[in-house]
Amino acid sequence: MHCDTSPLLTDLYQLTMLQGYIDYGMMDTAVFEFFVRSLPPERGFLIGAGLETVLDYLETLTFSEEELAYLSSTEYFTSALVDYLREFTFTGHVHAVPEGTPIFANEPILRITAPLPEGQLIESRIINILHYQTLIATKAARCRLAARNRFRLIDFGLRRAHGAEAGLFAARASYLAGFDGTATVIAGHRYGIPISGTMAHSFIEAHHDEKEAFFHFARSNPGNVVLLIDTYDTEKGAVAATETAALLQREDITVGGVRLDSGDLIALSKRVRSILDDAGFPGIAIFVSGNIDEYQIGDFIAADAPIDGIGVGTRLDTSEDVPYLDCAYKLMEYGGEPKLKKSSGKETYPGAKQIDRLFADGIMTGDIITITDESCRGTPLVQTIMKDGERLRQRASLEDVRSYTLEQMATLPPYLMELDTVTPYPVSFSGRLLSLKEELESAV
Amino acid sequence: MHCDTSPLLTDLYQLTMLQGYIDYGMMDTAVFEFFVRSLPPERGFLIGAGLETVLDYLETLTFSEEELAYLSSTEYFTSALVDYLREFTFTGHVHAVPEGTPIFANEPILRITAPLPEGQLIESRIINILHYQTLIATKAARCRLAARNRFRLIDFGLRRAHGAEAGLFAARASYLAGFDGTATVIAGHRYGIPISGTMAHSFIEAHHDEKEAFFHFARSNPGNVVLLIDTYDTEKGAVAATETAALLQREDITVGGVRLDSGDLIALSKRVRSILDDAGFPGIAIFVSGNIDEYQIGDFIAADAPIDGIGVGTRLDTSEDVPYLDCAYKLMEYGGEPKLKKSSGKETYPGAKQIDRLFADGIMTGDIITITDESCRGTPLVQTIMKDGERLRQRASLEDVRSYTLEQMATLPPYLMELDTVTPYPVSFSGRLLSLKEELESAV
Numbered sequence: 001m002h003c004d005t006s007p008l009l010t011d012l013y014q015l016t017m018l019q020g021y022i023d024y025g026m027m028d029t030a031v032f033e034f035f036v037r038s039l040p041p042e043r044g045f046l047i048g049a050g051l052e053t054v055l056d057y058l059e060t061l062t063f064s065e066e067e068l069a070y071l072s073s074t075e076y077f078t079s080a081l082v083d084y085l086r087e088f089t090f091t092g093h094v095h096a097v098p099e100g101t102p103i104f105a106n107e108p109i110l111r112i113t114a115p116l117p118e119g120q121l122i123e124s125r126i127i128n129i130l131h132y133q134t135l136i137a138t139k140a141a142r143c144r145l146a147a148r149n150r151f152r153l154i155d156f157g158l159r160r161a162h163g164a165e166a167g168l169f170a171a172r173a174s175y176l177a178g179f180d181g182t183a184t185v186i187a188g189h190r191y192g193i194p195i196s197g198t199m200a201h202s203f204i205e206a207h208h209d210e211k212e213a214f215f216h217f218a219r220s221n222p223g224n225v226v227l228l229i230d231t232y233d234t235e236k237g238a239v240a241a242t243e244t245a246a247l248l249q250r251e252d253i254t255v256g257g258v259r260l261d262s263g264d265l266i267a268l269s270k271r272v273r274s275i276l277d278d279a280g281f282p283g284i285a286i287f288v289s290g291n292i293d294e295y296q297i298g299d300f301i302a303a304d305a306p307i308d309g310i311g312v313g314t315r316l317d318t319s320e321d322v323p324y325l326d327c328a329y330k331l332m333e334y335g336g337e338p339k340l341k342k343s344s345g346k347e348t349y350p351g352a353k354q355i356d357r358l359f360a361d362g363i364m365t366g367d368i369i370t371i372t373d374e375s376c377r378g379t380p381l382v383q384t385i386m387k388d389g390e391r392l393r394q395r396a397s398l399e400d401v402r403s404y405t406l407e408q409m410a411t412l413p414p415y416l417m418e419l420d421t422v423t424p425y426p427v428s429f430s431g432r433l434l435s436l437k438e439e440l441e442s443a444v
Numbered sequence: 445m446h447c448d449t450s451p452l453l454t455d456l457y458q459l460t461m462l463q464g465y466i467d468y469g470m471m472d473t474a475v476f477e478f479f480v481r482s483l484p485p486e487r488g489f490l491i492g493a494g495l496e497t498v499l500d501y502l503e504t505l506t507f508s509e510e511e512l513a514y515l516s517s518t519e520y521f522t523s524a525l526v527d528y529l530r531e532f533t534f535t536g537h538v539h540a541v542p543e544g545t546p547i548f549a550n551e552p553i554l555r556i557t558a559p560l561p562e563g564q565l566i567e568s569r570i571i572n573i574l575h576y577q578t579l580i581a582t583k584a585a586r587c588r589l590a591a592r593n594r595f596r597l598i599d600f601g602l603r604r605a606h607g608a609e610a611g612l613f614a615a616r617a618s619y620l621a622g623f624d625g626t627a628t629v630i631a632g633h634r635y636g637i638p639i640s641g642t643m644a645h646s647f648i649e650a651h652h653d654e655k656e657a658f659f660h661f662a663r664s665n666p667g668n669v670v671l672l673i674d675t676y677d678t679e680k681g682a683v684a685a686t687e688t689a690a691l692l693q694r695e696d697i698t699v700g701g702v703r704l705d706s707g708d709l710i711a712l713s714k715r716v717r718s719i720l721d722d723a724g725f726p727g728i729a730i731f732v733s734g735n736i737d738e739y740q741i742g743d744f745i746a747a748d749a750p751i752d753g754i755g756v757g758t759r760l761d762t763s764e765d766v767p768y769l770d771c772a773y774k775l776m777e778y779g780g781e782p783k784l785k786k787s788s789g790k791e792t793y794p795g796a797k798q799i800d801r802l803f804a805d806g807i808m809t810g811d812i813i814t815i816t817d818e819s820c821r822g823t824p825l826v827q828t829i830m831k832d833g834e835r836l837r838q839r840a841s842l843e844d845v846r847s848y849t850l851e852q853m854a855t856l857p858p859y860l861m862e863l864d865t866v867t868p869y870p871v872s873f874s875g876r877l878l879s880l881k882e883e884l885e886s887a888v
Contacts, residue, residue: 001630001633001634002446002448002449003448003608003609003611003612003630003634004446004447004448004607004608004609005446006630006633008629008630008632008633009602009608009611009612009628009629009630010602010628010629010630011600011602011603011627011628011629011641012627012628012629012632012639012640012641013627013641013642013643013644014641014644015629015641016641016642016643016661016664016665016668017643017644017646017647017661019664019665020643020647020660020661020664020665021650022664023660023663023664024660024664026650030646030650032646067633070632070633071629074632074639075667076639076665076667076668078664116650120644120646120647123603123644123646124602124603125608127603127604128602128603128604128605128607128608128611129607131603131604132605132606132607135606156455158453158454158455158568158572159455159567159568159571159572159575159773160571160572160575160768160769160771161572161576161606162576162579162605162606162607162609162610162613162761162762163448163572163573163576163606163607163608163609163610163612163613164447164448164453164569164572164607164609165447165448165606165607165608165609165610166606166607166609166610167447167453167572168447168453168607169606169607183455183456183457184453184454184455184456185452185453185454185455185456185459185515186445186447186450186452186453186454188452188456188514188518189445189450189452189511189514190445190447195456195518195520196456197455197456197457197458197459197460198457198460199457199460199461199464200457200458200461200564200567201774201775201785201787202461202474202476202564202567202774202775202783203461203464203564205775205778205783205784205785206465206470206474206560206775206778206783216464216467216468217460217461217464219467220460220463220464220466220467220468220522221460221463221464221520223519223520224460224520230787230788231785231786231787232786232787233786234788261787261790262787262788262789262790263787263788263789314768315768317606318606318767318768319767320767320768323762323763323764323767324604324758324759324762324764325604327604330645330646331645331646331649331650334649334650339646339649339650340649341645341649341675342675342676342677343645343674343675343676343705343706343707344674344678344706344707345706345707346705346706
């Protein structure tokens with residue numbers, strides 16, 4: 001039993017609630033929506049991500065006898081619930097914004113329409129998937145925008161990602177938002193993401209000196225020679241790299257780059273660039289890493305640092321400045337009746353909703369959140385993705401999702417592309433939606 | 445292939461380095477240590493966690509033919525490397541601080557002694573496991589200290605944890621550091637952690653009114669009745685709960701508690717307590733949730749809020765104020781020679797090390813980081829856990845780890861138990877260790 005595929009990756013209350021729904025025959029159709037309540041002040045937009053992972057989850061969600069036996073052993077559950085779960089498959093519909101679309105507060109990113117117990121059971125894992133991938137795709141998009149098309153960006157974050165799946169999902173979410181690859185091997189295997197990597201300081205230290213390490217690495221990995229030069233002294237390391245490169249030329253091995261992982265990366269990249277150029281190696285690229293985020297990338301651009309590629313690790317995979325989003329998955333309708341939560345600071349907008357996005361000259365100008373049966377003035381973003389538990393289309397390839405995301409990012413208004421967004425993007429609610437909310441609020 | 449058990453959950457550079465080690469016969473014994481470079485200002489101590497998970501990983505780490513075929517397909521690797529990986533099992537030694545021990549900057553939390561390629565290959569996943577569990581055990585310990593023994597604490601964080609394994613590991617790490625249970629069902633199955641949970645707002649909203657929902661839930665879950673009372677209006681919800689409780693008494697069903705998930709929890713808990721008491725239900729407990737962390741728990745204590753239990757979610761599972769630790773796994777020795785990294789701001793202390801902890805009247809007074817063959821003045825913390833790839837003892841039960849952790853937390857000096865630590869705990873280096881470092885620094 002693996003935590004990434006087990007149906008037991010859920011909150012206990014989903015199951016205790018199901019017991020109530022089943023005992024009282026509450027099997028009518030429910031509508032749940034996943035949305036973000038408010039954007040953190042550090043984010044002007046979000047990039048929705050994780051949809052394909054959710055669809056995989058819904059297509060394969062079943063309980064094994066061993067998992068059912070565990071549930072029975074807890075003494076929380078009746079045999080009626082266990083029997084229901086034994087037969088469980090997801091039979092509902094999924095409507096969603098395509099992965100890679102910019103989204104804002106209160107917008108329905110994903111809607112589930114299903115018999116109430118089905119829609120309920122899947123809540124915890126749906127949030128778990130969409131929340132994290134959206135968090136990381138957003139952070140990655142900010143890095144991509146800051147880097148313009150000047151720097152290659154590689155995800156280096158596995159080691160400090162929060163567990164195994166965070167490492168895998170961060171590679172996926174950052175790639176779809178414009179990164180060029182990842183160091184995480186399993187992400188190459190699982191998603192076909194280009195993988196990238198060379199050597200750590202331990203490789204240098206295990207040798208008698210840097211040059212011996214450089215030669216060994218290059219001869220063993222002749223197609224992939226990026227030398228780490230900051231283990232002892234970065235400038236001396238750069239000189240050693242040029243001396244190594246000169247000798248390796250005789251063996252037809254090309255040194256592709258050097259990596260700097262510490263110190264003042266702007267100043268050092270300039271000095272290293274001079275050392276490389278002066279030694280006749282203008283083609284050796286400079287790669288940097290070490291607790292980098294979009295703000296530092298902005299500094300590299302501002303300083304015109306001669307950097308070619310950047311490994312972005314911890315601060316990407318943990319979304320360090322914003323480690324979570326205030327997101328929720330809420331009941332919007334049951335048995336045809338719109339539903340409302342009034343809890344202080346956590347009110348919901350009732351009913352199944354659509355996002356109507358307006359554009360001018362290909363640039364986003366504003367969104368209106370509407371009731372699904374209203375006609376749209378602009379482009380409706382929420383699409384039908386799955387019907388009766390079946391995907392309507394083949395799984396989207398990650399390359400296609402990435403292309404779509406980059407196109408979408410190009411429709412952001414310039415003020416949202418800044419790292420510090422002062423002007424919020426205009427999102428309004430349709431008159432009909434506001435009336436419905438008011439009506440229900442006064443009725444409760 | 446699951447990301448939590450696949451050997452491909454690693455950084456590509458581990459494999460490119462291995463190719464160099466194998467080509468050049470660098471199979472001598474290496475010593476690597478995992479440590480935290482510096483404590484974040486928000487943390488006065490850390491609780492080391494994740495060791496048992498690391499041991500499980502090391503005991504089961506092998507490559508399948510399918511995984512080897514993927515590696516071959518990348519064209520990064522020679523058949524010599526693939527053949528080596530086909531036969532791979534971990535044959536080294538593990539020395540470590542027992543899980544649940546308070547630890548500080550530069551202290552060796554875990555040491556691997558193994559042939560160089562083995563010690564190298566496991567780096568990424570070892571950091572991935574120890575970093576996150578230590579992060580969360582530390583956050584949880586702070587919550588436990590803030591809560592004293594006044595409040596039951598339950599992990600509610602799965603939905604906004606960073607992926608599946610983060611949800612599972614957060615349940616484990618918070619339980620070992622003094623939490624009383626988790627809402628995450630799979631953590632009950634996997635680790636035997638007590639699971640806890642009742643209902644969400646959707647359960648209330650799917651019914652015609654709160655009371656109908658309360659009755660349905662209670663009759664379907666008679667052993668586990670905690671009613672969520674803030675969906676529409678918390679005080680009216682509390683009155684409805686007492687009316688429900690009175691009627692359920694006739695059916696021999698006891699309402700165990702109510703839950704508040706929004707608003708001013710201190711003020712509301714006091715008002716709800718009065719409503720419950722005035723209606724003759726002093727035994728109904730008050731449970732609260734909603735973006736709570738150790739600071740709010742401290743406020744609850746200061747305000748003498750009549751709270752019995754707390755669901756701690758997002759801010760626990762993401763360690764919101766400190767979402768990562770500056771930790772590393774570094775080569776300390778190879779072929780009997782101590783090794784050193786000098787990179788600016790990332791220098792290491794060479795050689796295999798021990799932690800010598802001093803106590804006075806059962807309270808920690810200071811640590812000395814020593815070379816392993818030095819004699820200790822106090823208690824040596826680093827123990828032999830695995831030899832030649834085999835655990836020396838049976839797997840520690842999580843209950844035993846939890847008891848040990850709580851005992852260890854009781855040895856913290858009072859100034860470290862404050863949420864804001866002004867005085868740092870004294871950690872020094874032995875003279876011999878400092879001399880060795882200096883000697884190597886001048887030699888490089």
